[in-house]
Amino acid sequence: MGQPVEVLIIGTGMYVCGRGTDGYGTILPSVMQAYRDGLVSRIVVAGTRESSIKFLNNQVEALRQQLGIDVEVEGYPKSGNDPEAYRKALTQLGPRSCVIVAVPDHLHGPIAREMLEANQPVMLVKPFTPTVKEGQELCQLARAKNLYGVVEFHKRWDLANRKLQEVIEQKRLGIPLYALVEFSQRKRVPQEIFGSWVEQTNVFQYLGVHYVDLLAHIFKAIPQRAMAVGQSAYLNGCGKHTQDSIQAIVEWAIPGSVTPFVSIFLVNWVDPNSSSAMSYQAIKVIGTKGRYESDQKCRGQQLVTDDYGIEDINPYFTQSYSYGTEGRKEYLGYGIESIRTFLDDVWRLLEKTVTLEELEKSRPTFQQALISTAVTEAVGQSLECGGNWIPIKNVSEAMA
Numbered sequence: 001m002g003q004p005v006e007v008l009i010i011g012t013g014m015y016v017c018g019r020g021t022d023g024y025g026t027i028l029p030s031v032m033q034a035y036r037d038g039l040v041s042r043i044v045v046a047g048t049r050e051s052s053i054k055f056l057n058n059q060v061e062a063l064r065q066q067l068g069i070d071v072e073v074e075g076y077p078k079s080g081n082d083p084e085a086y087r088k089a090l091t092q093l094g095p096r097s098c099v100i101v102a103v104p105d106h107l108h109g110p111i112a113r114e115m116l117e118a119n120q121p122v123m124l125v126k127p128f129t130p131t132v133k134e135g136q137e138l139c140q141l142a143r144a145k146n147l148y149g150v151v152e153f154h155k156r157w158d159l160a161n162r163k164l165q166e167v168i169e170q171k172r173l174g175i176p177l178y179a180l181v182e183f184s185q186r187k188r189v190p191q192e193i194f195g196s197w198v199e200q201t202n203v204f205q206y207l208g209v210h211y212v213d214l215l216a217h218i219f220k221a222i223p224q225r226a227m228a229v230g231q232s233a234y235l236n237g238c239g240k241h242t243q244d245s246i247q248a249i250v251e252w253a254i255p256g257s258v259t260p261f262v263s264i265f266l267v268n269w270v271d272p273n274s275s276s277a278m279s280y281q282a283i284k285v286i287g288t289k290g291r292y293e294s295d296q297k298c299r300g301q302q303l304v305t306d307d308y309g310i311e312d313i314n315p316y317f318t319q320s321y322s323y324g325t326e327g328r329k330e331y332l333g334y335g336i337e338s339i340r341t342f343l344d345d346v347w348r349l350l351e352k353t354v355t356l357e358e359l360e361k362s363r364p365t366f367q368q369a370l371i372s373t374a375v376t377e378a379v380g381q382s383l384e385c386g387g388n389w390i391p392i393k394n395v396s397e398a399m400a
């Protein structure tokens, strides 16, 4: 095995280290585990406040115990508040390094751009960018610099979705006709966890985008037009100016198909905080010869306790499991796997055992992610004009 890689994580929130939850997030456990396995040599994390680095350090300490490793995680800013601490953190990296960007949606484009300009391979959490224009700029920059850029669309790694992919590839459903996606989360996500930036995104861009990418990936489909309507009956009253729920229809062209394919998305982020899981998620796909139904909330594991009530556990996302004999844990699931895949890819690119062209075929690269941005942008435009159909033009050209 060649030299391991250094990793800079930008962001110290829920997805990085579990802020606002009982857990430890997804990015930090995955990267620390990669350190345990010898793939990563150094971990640097940038937030904006000293207090967020203190929280991060507590999470790191707990994970060190769980994983049985003695890793130093360097946090920035070292003191005080500094929204540009990530720039100082960047200067700490050596030549074999990469960056994972996990900041609020509206900062994805500018921060990812800076990282590419600094010649870093980048993994950006979803959504890619709010506009196609910004997304195209990132694609062009990555291409000009011959750098790897991917979006962390982890649903591609969910075994339930990989099985759907196989079923579609085998044409077992016949001609694809339509899909129905439902995805929602507890109201404390927009109210508390994303409270400071929730008005800069919408629930379709936050949740719906996952399944937009998944459908584009599985069906090799190109979106043609989109329309959407939404409701505001709860969050506005709490002082959060964003819609509670959105219903969107997207019409796609599937190469070789005789009919357009239509997907319907029903998303909200006002589920009760007492819901038995953070996410309610389900997908159905209907074709001329069959249907595929996947309940991605109730996976069959239910835990009922005096302390927490009823919990529906998703054993396939990010979960800890007992490991070995010394009270150790390991983290498994499609969240962990998608981040680990990026680190593996960066290492293989450095070792020259894989090429960017090969990865382009199978990973959620910036290029591929432009499709999801074209759809979320069109949905946003439709919401603004009261639900009109918005044509999605020239996605293929934008990707070329």
Ligand SMILES: NC(=O)c1ccc[n+]([C@@H]2O[C@H](COP(=O)([O-])OP(=O)(O)OC[C@H]3O[C@@H](n4cnc5c(N)ncnc54)[C@H](O)[C@@H]3O)[C@@H](O)[C@H]2O)c1
Binding pocket: 010, 011, 012, 013, 014, 015, 016, 019, 046, 047, 048, 049, 052, 083, 084, 085, 086, 102, 103, 104, 105, 107, 125, 126, 127, 193, 194, 206
């Ligand atoms: N929570 C999830 O399950 C999840 C899953 C996948 C992707 N995402 C995406 O990840 C992103 C972050 O989500 P989150 O859940 O961690 O949100 P969060 O609100 O908990 O955290 C956002 C983090 O960004 C940091 N940040 C803001 N500006 C920064 C800057 N200039 N430099 C460094 N850090 C900065 C904040 O300090 C905070 O730690 C969002 O785009 C979200 O859509 C979240």
